[in-house]
Amino acid sequence: MIRVQAEDFDLGAELAALREGRRDIGALASFVGLVREMAPEGTQASAPDSSHNGSGEQSMTLEHYPGMTEKMLAEIEAEAQARWPLQASLIIHRYGRLLPGEQIVLVACASPHRHAAFEACQFLMDWLKTKAPFWKLEEVDGKGNWVDARESDEAAARRWQGG
Amino acid sequence: MITLLYFAWVRSDIGVAQEALETKAETVGELLAELQARSDQHAHALAEPARLRFAVNQTFVELGSPVRDGDEVAIFPPMTGG
Numbered sequence: 001m002i003r004v005q006a007e008d009f010d011l012g013a014e015l016a017a018l019r020e021g022r023r024d025i026g027a028l029a030s031f032v033g034l035v036r037e038m039a040p041e042g043t044q045a046s047a048p049d050s051s052h053n054g055s056g057e058q059s060m061t062l063e064h065y066p067g068m069t070e071k072m073l074a075e076i077e078a079e080a081q082a083r084w085p086l087q088a089s090l091i092i093h094r095y096g097r098l099l100p101g102e103q104i105v106l107v108a109c110a111s112p113h114r115h116a117a118f119e120a121c122q123f124l125m126d127w128l129k130t131k132a133p134f135w136k137l138e139e140v141d142g143k144g145n146w147v148d149a150r151e152s153d154e155a156a157a158r159r160w161q162g163g
Numbered sequence: 164m165i166t167l168l169y170f171a172w173v174r175s176d177i178g179v180a181q182e183a184l185e186t187k188a189e190t191v192g193e194l195l196a197e198l199q200a201r202s203d204q205h206a207h208a209l210a211e212p213a214r215l216r217f218a219v220n221q222t223f224v225e226l227g228s229p230v231r232d233g234d235e236v237a238i239f240p241p242m243t244g245g
Contacts, residue, residue: 033245062244063171065237068221093244105245125245134244135171146172149241
Protein backbone atom coordinates (compact mmCIF):
# COMPACT_ATOMS: atom_id res chain seq x y z
CA MET A 1 0.00 0.00 0.00
CA ILE A 2 1.22 3.48 -0.76
CA ARG A 3 0.04 6.89 0.43
CA VAL A 4 1.20 10.38 -0.53
CA GLN A 5 -0.15 12.93 1.90
CA ALA A 6 0.41 16.30 3.55
CA GLU A 7 -0.77 15.02 6.95
CA ASP A 8 1.44 13.47 9.59
CA PHE A 9 1.20 9.74 10.33
CA ASP A 10 1.18 7.60 13.47
CA LEU A 11 3.75 4.82 13.24
CA GLY A 12 2.07 2.66 15.86
CA ALA A 13 -1.36 2.94 14.27
CA GLU A 14 0.05 2.23 10.80
CA LEU A 15 1.92 -0.90 11.94
CA ALA A 16 -1.10 -2.14 13.88
CA ALA A 17 -3.26 -1.73 10.77
CA LEU A 18 -0.67 -3.50 8.62
CA ARG A 19 -0.75 -6.67 10.74
CA GLU A 20 -4.36 -6.58 11.84
CA GLY A 21 -5.96 -10.01 11.74
CA ARG A 22 -2.72 -11.69 10.61
CA ARG A 23 -1.09 -14.50 12.58
CA ASP A 24 1.45 -15.58 9.96
CA ILE A 25 3.75 -12.54 10.15
CA GLY A 26 7.01 -13.24 11.97
CA ALA A 27 8.86 -9.99 11.29
CA LEU A 28 7.70 -6.44 10.87
CA ALA A 29 10.43 -3.90 10.08
CA SER A 30 9.90 -0.19 9.63
CA PHE A 31 11.87 2.96 8.93
CA VAL A 32 10.86 6.58 9.55
CA GLY A 33 12.72 9.47 7.91
CA LEU A 34 12.68 12.81 9.74
CA VAL A 35 13.46 16.41 8.92
CA ARG A 36 16.87 16.94 10.45
CA GLU A 37 17.86 20.30 11.87
CA MET A 38 20.81 21.68 9.94
CA ALA A 39 23.80 23.08 11.76
CA PRO A 40 23.92 26.82 11.09
CA GLU A 41 26.60 27.88 8.61
CA GLY A 42 29.86 28.85 10.25
CA THR A 43 29.40 26.95 13.46
CA GLN A 44 33.19 27.03 13.91
CA ALA A 45 34.38 29.26 16.71
CA SER A 46 36.09 31.46 14.14
CA ALA A 47 32.78 32.47 12.57
CA PRO A 48 32.01 36.13 13.14
CA ASP A 49 28.98 36.78 15.29
CA SER A 50 27.61 39.07 12.60
CA SER A 51 26.78 35.97 10.54
CA HIS A 52 24.02 35.11 13.00
CA ASN A 53 21.56 37.82 12.16
CA GLY A 54 18.43 35.75 11.62
CA SER A 55 16.50 33.70 14.09
CA GLY A 56 17.65 30.57 12.27
CA GLU A 57 14.12 29.34 11.63
CA GLN A 58 14.39 26.28 9.42
CA SER A 59 11.91 24.38 7.32
CA MET A 60 11.90 21.73 4.62
CA THR A 61 9.33 21.88 1.83
CA LEU A 62 8.76 18.75 -0.21
CA GLU A 63 7.51 19.21 -3.74
CA HIS A 64 6.36 16.25 -5.82
CA TYR A 65 4.88 15.29 -9.18
CA PRO A 66 1.29 14.25 -8.44
CA GLY A 67 0.40 11.19 -10.45
CA MET A 68 3.93 10.11 -11.27
CA THR A 69 4.78 9.97 -7.56
CA GLU A 70 2.05 7.43 -6.87
CA LYS A 71 2.98 5.48 -10.02
CA MET A 72 6.67 5.27 -9.07
CA LEU A 73 5.98 4.36 -5.44
CA ALA A 74 3.64 1.58 -6.59
CA GLU A 75 6.33 0.28 -8.99
CA ILE A 76 8.99 0.39 -6.26
CA GLU A 77 6.70 -1.45 -3.85
CA ALA A 78 5.88 -4.07 -6.52
CA GLU A 79 9.62 -4.58 -7.13
CA ALA A 80 10.18 -5.19 -3.41
CA GLN A 81 7.31 -7.68 -3.35
CA ALA A 82 8.85 -9.48 -6.33
CA ARG A 83 12.30 -9.68 -4.69
CA TRP A 84 11.36 -10.68 -1.14
CA PRO A 85 8.60 -12.88 0.33
CA LEU A 86 6.66 -9.96 1.81
CA GLN A 87 3.29 -10.51 3.44
CA ALA A 88 2.51 -6.79 3.65
CA SER A 89 4.21 -3.52 2.86
CA LEU A 90 3.52 0.16 3.27
CA ILE A 91 5.04 3.38 1.97
CA ILE A 92 3.82 6.75 3.25
CA HIS A 93 5.52 9.89 1.94
CA ARG A 94 4.54 13.40 2.97
CA TYR A 95 4.73 16.60 0.96
CA GLY A 96 4.43 20.29 1.83
CA ARG A 97 6.24 22.38 4.42
CA LEU A 98 7.73 20.48 7.36
CA LEU A 99 9.73 21.61 10.37
CA PRO A 100 12.81 19.99 11.94
CA GLY A 101 11.79 16.92 13.91
CA GLU A 102 8.74 16.19 11.74
CA GLN A 103 8.25 12.86 10.00
CA ILE A 104 8.75 12.76 6.20
CA VAL A 105 8.52 9.13 5.16
CA LEU A 106 7.57 5.72 6.50
CA VAL A 107 8.32 2.34 4.98
CA ALA A 108 7.27 -0.92 6.59
CA CYS A 109 7.63 -4.54 5.47
CA ALA A 110 6.23 -7.73 6.96
CA SER A 111 7.54 -11.21 6.25
CA PRO A 112 7.82 -14.59 7.98
CA HIS A 113 11.50 -13.96 8.84
CA ARG A 114 13.49 -10.86 9.71
CA HIS A 115 16.06 -10.72 6.91
CA ALA A 116 13.49 -10.14 4.18
CA ALA A 117 11.71 -7.47 6.22
CA PHE A 118 14.95 -5.58 7.03
CA GLU A 119 16.34 -5.81 3.50
CA ALA A 120 13.11 -4.85 1.79
CA CYS A 121 12.86 -1.70 3.96
CA GLN A 122 16.37 -0.68 2.95
CA PHE A 123 15.60 -1.39 -0.68
CA LEU A 124 12.39 0.67 -0.59
CA MET A 125 14.23 3.66 0.87
CA ASP A 126 17.21 3.37 -1.50
CA TRP A 127 15.04 3.19 -4.60
CA LEU A 128 12.56 5.76 -3.37
CA LYS A 129 15.32 8.34 -2.87
CA THR A 130 16.45 8.21 -6.49
CA LYS A 131 13.31 7.14 -8.36
CA ALA A 132 10.32 8.82 -6.71
CA PRO A 133 9.77 12.38 -7.98
CA PHE A 134 10.17 14.37 -4.77
CA TRP A 135 12.38 17.42 -4.27
CA LYS A 136 13.43 19.10 -1.04
CA LEU A 137 13.64 22.85 -0.58
CA GLU A 138 15.52 23.85 2.57
CA GLU A 139 14.69 27.25 3.98
CA VAL A 140 16.55 29.15 6.69
CA ASP A 141 15.15 32.52 7.69
CA GLY A 142 13.06 32.51 4.52
CA LYS A 143 16.02 31.88 2.19
CA GLY A 144 15.44 28.81 0.06
CA ASN A 145 17.96 26.31 -1.26
CA TRP A 146 17.05 23.27 -3.36
CA VAL A 147 18.80 20.22 -1.95
CA ASP A 148 21.28 18.59 -4.37
CA ALA A 149 21.01 14.90 -5.14
CA ARG A 150 23.83 12.89 -3.57
CA GLU A 151 26.04 10.46 -5.42
CA SER A 152 25.97 8.25 -2.29
CA ASP A 153 22.20 7.88 -2.77
CA GLU A 154 22.70 6.89 -6.42
CA ALA A 155 25.28 4.32 -5.32
CA ALA A 156 22.92 2.97 -2.65
CA ALA A 157 20.18 2.49 -5.27
CA ARG A 158 22.58 0.82 -7.72
CA ARG A 159 23.71 -1.84 -5.26
CA TRP A 160 20.32 -3.54 -5.55
CA GLN A 161 20.29 -3.79 -9.31
CA GLY A 162 22.31 -6.96 -9.60
CA GLY A 163 19.51 -9.00 -8.04
CA MET B 164 0.24 20.29 -28.46
CA ILE B 165 2.62 19.09 -25.75
CA THR B 166 2.09 19.85 -22.06
CA LEU B 167 5.29 20.73 -20.23
CA LEU B 168 5.65 20.40 -16.47
CA TYR B 169 8.58 21.80 -14.48
CA PHE B 170 9.54 20.97 -10.91
CA ALA B 171 11.89 22.23 -8.16
CA TRP B 172 14.58 24.69 -9.35
CA VAL B 173 13.68 24.09 -13.00
CA ARG B 174 10.22 25.47 -12.17
CA SER B 175 11.48 28.39 -10.09
CA ASP B 176 14.17 29.33 -12.67
CA ILE B 177 11.74 29.25 -15.61
CA GLY B 178 9.05 30.99 -13.57
CA VAL B 179 6.10 28.77 -14.50
CA ALA B 180 5.07 25.28 -13.39
CA GLN B 181 3.34 24.33 -16.63
CA GLU B 182 3.05 25.49 -20.22
CA ALA B 183 1.70 24.18 -23.51
CA LEU B 184 3.75 24.09 -26.70
CA GLU B 185 3.02 23.47 -30.34
CA THR B 186 6.13 21.75 -31.62
CA LYS B 187 7.56 19.69 -34.42
CA ALA B 188 10.16 18.18 -32.10
CA GLU B 189 10.31 14.40 -32.43
CA THR B 190 12.58 13.66 -29.49
CA VAL B 191 13.06 14.95 -25.96
CA GLY B 192 16.42 16.39 -27.06
CA GLU B 193 14.86 18.34 -29.93
CA LEU B 194 12.16 19.60 -27.60
CA LEU B 195 14.80 20.71 -25.10
CA ALA B 196 16.68 22.67 -27.79
CA GLU B 197 13.46 24.40 -28.76
CA LEU B 198 12.69 25.26 -25.13
CA GLN B 199 16.19 26.64 -24.54
CA ALA B 200 15.50 29.25 -27.22
CA ARG B 201 12.17 30.28 -25.70
CA SER B 202 13.45 32.81 -23.13
CA ASP B 203 16.52 33.73 -21.08
CA GLN B 204 14.95 31.95 -18.11
CA HIS B 205 14.46 28.77 -20.15
CA ALA B 206 18.02 29.01 -21.50
CA HIS B 207 19.41 29.35 -17.97
CA ALA B 208 17.30 26.61 -16.38
CA LEU B 209 17.84 24.10 -19.19
CA ALA B 210 21.47 24.89 -20.00
CA GLU B 211 22.92 21.64 -18.62
CA PRO B 212 20.96 18.56 -19.70
CA ALA B 213 23.21 16.39 -17.51
CA ARG B 214 21.67 18.09 -14.45
CA LEU B 215 18.13 17.34 -15.67
CA ARG B 216 15.81 14.37 -15.68
CA PHE B 217 12.96 13.83 -18.13
CA ALA B 218 9.65 11.99 -18.03
CA VAL B 219 7.15 11.49 -20.83
CA ASN B 220 3.66 10.58 -19.66
CA GLN B 221 5.08 9.95 -16.18
CA THR B 222 7.76 7.48 -17.30
CA PHE B 223 11.49 8.30 -17.15
CA VAL B 224 13.04 8.75 -20.60
CA GLU B 225 16.34 9.78 -22.17
CA LEU B 226 17.12 12.67 -24.52
CA GLY B 227 16.76 10.42 -27.57
CA SER B 228 13.29 9.19 -26.59
CA PRO B 229 10.36 10.15 -28.81
CA VAL B 230 7.72 12.77 -28.02
CA ARG B 231 4.34 12.88 -29.69
CA ASP B 232 1.45 15.28 -29.89
CA GLY B 233 -0.59 15.12 -26.71
CA ASP B 234 2.30 13.95 -24.51
CA GLU B 235 2.92 15.24 -20.99
CA VAL B 236 6.63 16.01 -20.75
CA ALA B 237 8.15 16.79 -17.36
CA ILE B 238 11.59 18.30 -16.78
CA PHE B 239 13.14 18.34 -13.32
CA PRO B 240 16.37 17.93 -11.32
CA PRO B 241 17.49 14.58 -9.88
CA MET B 242 15.14 13.57 -7.10
CA THR B 243 15.84 14.28 -3.43
CA GLY B 244 12.94 12.70 -1.54
CA GLY B 245 12.93 10.22 1.30
